[in-house]
Amino acid sequence: MSSRSAAEPAPPEADTATHAAGGLGAGVDDPIVCFCNEICLSAIVTALDAGASTLTEIIDATFAGCGACGGSCQPDLEAILEDWYSDEGLPDGP
């Protein structure tokens, strides 16, 4: 019998593996980018689509990057930001 309560969410094992490998989207439709605040890639993309163009604007819009760990996901957020505004962009980018 599990000691986990029904209200407690399951740990994101698959997303953790994707995060650790830096492989956003690798086999996971909507990977978690910020584990502290449980912010998924789709939320980041929504913020970018709404006009966020800096790390601070992404943080303000999503609360990603400002969790208890001190922002260890911020490099990932910056990489997503760079990809979004690169010539190729993310699949849903401009």
Ligand code: FES
């Ligand atoms: S993982 Fe995003 S702030 Fe900790």
